[in-house]
Amino acid sequence: MDNQNDIAKANYWMKLAGVAALGTLALFLLVGTLFALKSYRYIGTGISSTNTITVSGEGEVFAVPDTATFSVTIEESAKIVKTAQDTATKKTNDVIDYLKKGGVEEKDIKTTDYNVYPNYEYSSAACREGYCPPGKQTLVGYKVSQTLTIKVRDTEQAGELLSGVGALGVSQVSGLSFTIDDEDALKNEARAMAIEEAEAKAEELADALGVDLVRIVGFSEGGNYAPAPYAYGMGGVALQADSAVKSVAPELPVGENKIVSSVNISYEIR
Numbered sequence: 001m002d003n004q005n006d007i008a009k010a011n012y013w014m015k016l017a018g019v020a021a022l023g024t025l026a027l028f029l030l031v032g033t034l035f036a037l038k039s040y041r042y043i044g045t046g047i048s049s050t051n052t053i054t055v056s057g058e059g060e061v062f063a064v065p066d067t068a069t070f071s072v073t074i075e076e077s078a079k080i081v082k083t084a085q086d087t088a089t090k091k092t093n094d095v096i097d098y099l100k101k102g103g104v105e106e107k108d109i110k111t112t113d114y115n116v117y118p119n120y121e122y123s124s125a126a127c128r129e130g131y132c133p134p135g136k137q138t139l140v141g142y143k144v145s146q147t148l149t150i151k152v153r154d155t156e157q158a159g160e161l162l163s164g165v166g167a168l169g170v171s172q173v174s175g176l177s178f179t180i181d182d183e184d185a186l187k188n189e190a191r192a193m194a195i196e197e198a199e200a201k202a203e204e205l206a207d208a209l210g211v212d213l214v215r216i217v218g219f220s221e222g223g224n225y226a227p228a229p230y231a232y233g234m235g236g237v238a239l240q241a242d243s244a245v246k247s248v249a250p251e252l253p254v255g256e257n258k259i260v261s262s263v264n265i266s267y268e269i270r
Contacts, residue, residue: 052217053209054266055201059193061186061259065178068158068252071112073147075171077119084144085116092146094168102161104152113147145171153181159252178254190261191221198265211269218266223259 074091078084096109119142124135152158155178166173180186206213 051211051269052266053202053205053269054218054264055198055205056262056264057194057196057198057201058223058260058262059190059195059197061190061193062256063180063186063259065155065180065254065257066153067179067181068152068155068176068254069149069179070152070158070162070176071147071149071172071174072165072170073113073145073172073174075143075145077141077143079141081116081142081144084142088144088146091169092148095148095165095170098164098168099150099161102157102164103154104150104161108151108153110149111146112149113145115143115145117143119143149175155252155254159250162252163250176252178252178257180257180259183259186259187261190223190259191263194221194223194261194263195265198263202265202267206267206269209269214268214270216265217268218264220264221261222263223261 072095074088074095076084076088076091078087099109100106119140120137121140122135122137125133127133150161152161158176158178162173162176202213
């Protein structure tokens with residue numbers, strides 16, 4: 001009798017353990033399923049969307065430039081480095097003083113290049129009886145070159161300042177361009193226009209296809225092209241020849257700059 005009771009108790013506990021194990025397994029599977037379903041709510045997670053459409057949009061904003069930028073290069077040659085440097089430094093200081101008197105702030109005058117390198121002359125002897133002796137390279141001095149980049153925040157002064165520095169014996173004035181000092185707000189405006197156009201296209205296309213837009217699954221942007229510099233330059237000889245004559249400030253119309261944003265947006269559909 002005792003043996004039958006023991007067997008019954010053992011069977012009972014085995015059944016209870018089996019039920020508990022099945023319950024634990026079911027709970028584990030339920031939690032895993034809920035987590036997987038929840039993950040589909042987020043863009044870019046879970047299984048990649050296979051049913052998508054992609055649309056593009058473009059936005060353009062026009063604005064009058066408020067800043068002019070140009071470069072000035074001073075080059076001097078001499079038999080010794082110090083002489084070339086001293087002469088170049090004096091001309092550079094004269095240019096900086098002139099610009100400051102013209103209203104350009106010190107923070108808007110920047111040295112963007114400075115070089116010191118030897119200056120050689122190359123000579124070759126005459127060929128005789130089919131033989132040409134090697135040429136000879138002779139050191140004749142040194143050249144010093146310094147380039148300043150200037151930002152003018154009053155575009156109406158740009159022509160006068162260009163003409164003024166040209167009369168100071170500089171070697172070159174180049175790279176004139178008109179820009180907008182703070183373009184972020186204009187870029188944001190152009191981007192918003194591009195996105196609005198793309199969204200309208202997506203809704204129109206979804207209606208035509210008889211589908212619904214579910215979520216955005218991709219986005220890319222391009223554009224915001226910078227204006228090309230003016231083809232404006234001066235050579236040292238021409239500048240020095242003109243320095244004796246009262247210079248006339250060139251007319252430099254600034255026109256308008258175009259800020260462009262182009263976007264591509266991909267939507268999941270169903």
